[in-house]
Amino acid sequence: MAATTGEREVEEFLLPIPKIKNGILQSVLGMGKQLHVFQAQRPSSKTSGARDKGNQTIFDVQWNAEMHDIARKLVNETHNIFVMLQGQVKSLSQPMLYTQLRKASKQYRSVLKACSMELMQIADACVDDTRKIKYEEHIQEFEMVQLIWSLCEIIFIEAAPGGLILTPLLDWLQWHFQEGNHLALEVTQSEQPSSHPSYWEAVNRLLLQGNTDSVRKLLALHVYSHSEPFLGVDELLRKMPRWTYQHAQSAAEYEMKWRHWRDECIRRYEAGEFTAYKELETIVQVLCGDEAVFRELKNQCETWYHLLVSKLLYQNPTVRLKDLSFEIKACQAVYNLSSPQSQELDNILQATMECDIHQVIQDSCNFLSNRSWWFVSHLADILHHCGQLDPQKLPFGSNLREYLLLEYATSLMAHKSLWQVGVDYLDFCPVFGRSYLEAYIEHIPLETESKAHKVLHLCQERDLLAQAQSVCKVMGMKCLKQDRLGSALSWFLKSKNATVIKQVTDRFLTEYCEKGKFSHLDLIDHLGPSMLVTNSLTFLGKYREFHTLYDKGDIQGATSLLLSLISSRLAPKTFWMTMLMDALPLLNLPQVVLNVQQTYELKHCLEELQRDGTSNYYKNLSDSEMDKLRLLQLALIRNLSRAIIKEGSITNIA
Template sequence: MEEVDVEPTTTLIPGVGLRQRHVGFEWGTGDILVYETNFKLQGAGSARSGTPSVHVVRKDEDIYSPILRKLFNESHHIFVGLQNIQEDLPSKNKKPQFVSISKNYRSVIRACMEELQQGAVSAQDTSVIAQYSNQVSILLAIELIWNLCEVLFIDAAPAGVLLLHLLDWVRLHKADVDERAREVLQSESPTHHHAYWEVVISFVLQGRMDEARQVLVKQANLQPASRPIYQLMDSLLQKMPIFNPGGTQTLTEFDVKWRHWHEECDRCLQDNSFASNRHLETICKILVGDEDTMLEHKELLGTWYHFLVSRLLYFHPTVKPSELHYYAQSSMDMFLDFRSAPEPLDSILLAAFEFDIHQVIKDCSIALNNWWFVAHLTDLLDHCKLLQSHNLHFGSNLREFLVLEYASGLFSHHSLWQLAVDYFDHCPEFGRVYLELQLERVPLETERKALKVLRICEQRQMNEQVRSICKIMAKRALSNNRLGSALSWSIRAKDAAFATLISERFLQDYCKRGSFSDLDLIDNLGPAMLLSDRLTFLGKYREFHRLYGEKRFTEAAKLLLSLMTAKIAPRSFWMTLLVDALPLLEQKEVIFSVDQTHELMFCLEELTSDNSDGKPEQSAQDEDIESTKLELLRLALARNLAMAIVKEGTVEA
């Protein structure tokens, strides 16, 4: 047995297990059904058999959030777009595409987050607010991880650029600085605001030099006496070199320039230039990369990864991707102080800094309550060819496993199941099997829904499923006594057996009522008539009636005879056909020729000799009618034969 990574959590189901009973369950596609069994635990008291109820336990309740549904729908669109990126493009051209797809995914997450926040603000119910803010925090974490993965794995920025991306990452996720700054600057006297220096330092920690300088100027203007040291700080901030990836400057040139600036800052600190102003001194200490000073402002940094990025900015701006994990680990240790254990998010980010993609995915799968994130991220990373192609001991590979899990969850939803189809399509190994099994279980309330499911099946040549859906619809129509509809469905399924059954019903109805129903359908069967013998007979028999109705007797007679001689008509129906021949035999004009009459007589004899063999018990009255019919037929046939012989003899003569 595999080792478990974390102990499974216990979910309490309200109302189950209270009466000391065993619990039974049944797997569903995305949920399980839980019920109490009648089996009693030993020593349990006389448990009353309360109202038996079945509880539906859902694995993934996020699917049922109306706002998150937008996330699923929009990301489906991006997912399909990603799968259609041409394989043969050189990988150099692909990278920008992958980065932009990653950004699209993130912008969808952000849009969703904003809507959830609005929802939380406008909601009244506290439980709804709690649910919304919980979802917001999950999405925030997801976006944070995704963004880091985009920087490290997908964009895979080299030294120099890497830090710029990391800075953007931190700025994006520590946006409360802007709010504070606005608050300070809009107050009556910004310089006396209690958060004034916090804002300046926050800007510096995020490397936003221009903004820090703008705020600093306000203080400098008020203190003419200490203007020189403000000017000195201003020039230090202004001079800080920033790597420009688009420019001509090489990384070494930048490094030299940066060291030069760093030494200058260090000199200012050594000669106590800022001794008269402790705030400016703090800033200067940060500029030279003093870790203790930075750690004194933990609450401004907020997180260890902010500390990591600030530390790199003022200590080692040309950090290489391969060196990151060392700084990450030490920053985390320093920041968290060994006091608090790292949370799941911390270890996920750390694993990302260590470039351990599989660990990131694994930890996310454990920590997050839905498959959306891991499935989409893994898929994207797989497209970037970043995943080792080792196979799992279950399923095919990691990407497919996760996408299948996600899609199965979607399919269990009453409405989102349509999205899942495209996900299954892009799982080469097991997608089709999953889809086949799931499609058979879609409830079909209306024909329109059935048509949509059928289209999905037909596009994928799932003949078995097409047949089964058509059969379900045909059976339903039949049970509602809609013979025409039932026949159309079985024709679509090319289900000969069922078509035969329905044709029988039509013929029975005809025998009972003496007229056909659903003529609009039967008259227009066309080539579909050939599906089953009985259906052919039904169509042809109706054609006979039409010819008869149009008084085209000769053609009608010929058709009627051929129905029997070519064995299209079932034997049980021959009597009816022969009785149908009666009015033709009784016409003044001779319609059946000598040969045809002979054949009719032959048919009648065959039928009667057959019947005499194993004839079931019949009431005397029925037998009476039967024998009258026979006598009438024999008489008519004999008379017709006589007339035909006379007529044919006359013509020949």
């Protein structure tokens, strides 16, 4: 495919993948700007049953995943503005909403400006040339975004009274083109301002931006400022009519005053009042709107859009927004637009002045989204709420605003510390936001418990029950593999997954069998209603309660609870012998605490265990354990006889 006009050079990367016979590369999309690339075998009839397992390397390819601290600051601060604005969109009526939208737009630009100035300070202090170039590239990009955004704000967001557009365009020009002010400051600080080599350039630059007050101040510093030609120019500058929104005058009244003033400028110029000074003649030619003089001063305008606004100021100050497009081509023809980057920027600004909002979005996506979708997503959000974007759905079912927000959120999900910001943007995507979030949560790496708790919290806030259970299960299994049984049980309890909870309780019981004690007693002692989630957990909690009663000396309560646990058969058979051994001290007490029926229950349990070969209990018993088993059998027989005698005595007495 042939490269399109202004196409940017694409940086290429080489992956160290060995070439294999019949080998192909396959890939799977990861999170955000991430791709998992791996080597696979090309399917063929001869090797359909064979698989090459020589190289199982998976390459994790990420692009633009790192973010400078300043860009991170931009993301975080504008995120707060975005979230607040979405709440206002829901609660405010139209007049108040438009006020808030204009305010939000200015807040976005304010953050952009602050970040740009901070970058300038870092670049000035940087001694590494390579890094300094990178900083300067970032600064240039920030300034281009500010230039585009502020123009879009004028054209699409701010409603110019009567459609008169020149005053805000002059403000836009003066805000973004500061060279005239810098030169003026340099000139005024010199010993002889009028002899400074940049004196007349500063005058002309300020004049072309409509800053007539500053021009008059500079002219007053000239050694011949009291001569008739200088006083005449000062008078014309002072009398120049100004259109402001605050003054109660109609556009027609202003235009009439302006034409009278321009006629005076032309008359006095043609009368030769300023021929003594060529520079003053140039100034008056500008005031007269002479076409040729603007071509002469094109280098002091720098760009076609600066020239456009300057010409409109002195040729057609009551221009309406709808008429801007007729003036663009002539101004562009004055400049040689050779740089691809400047051409792309010019295309965006031209589309903005032609009120082609969709072209602005499209060109901005192509030009600026290579680094970040921040600009187009936030601008589209404001334009959408202003009613400037076509609400019609795109072919895949979402509107343009949501599509751009999804792209921006996707880029944030690739960052380790900004994924939570991305989640908030997905919340305001009504069509696909939830499904995107569900998919991303499944792929968020849970490196720490702190991060896992954050993910779980956002799932619970949004009723993402399946994803919440998945997070708990993943973290529980991770803790289980690390033998952190308490943490594993805590996570599994949150998931309420009976199968995995049983695995943990079995591990607790195995641990007790091996060590003779439980770890994480605080957790087991405070299970509360959670122990009712599964039978195995109920048994664990009750078995721990048995030990607590026994340690406190409540023999009757402990005996009753132990018999209840044995009779319920809730414990795994591998644990039955442990419970029977727990009964041994109770059987050897001086007083009889187990009656005949309870003793028979213990004997039946032991006999069932002996008949069942699945427990494998007897196969690996040591000599000491065999001695304990014999003692248990003997104690059961003795207790049975004592219980029979005791119950018989009670019967005889009765």
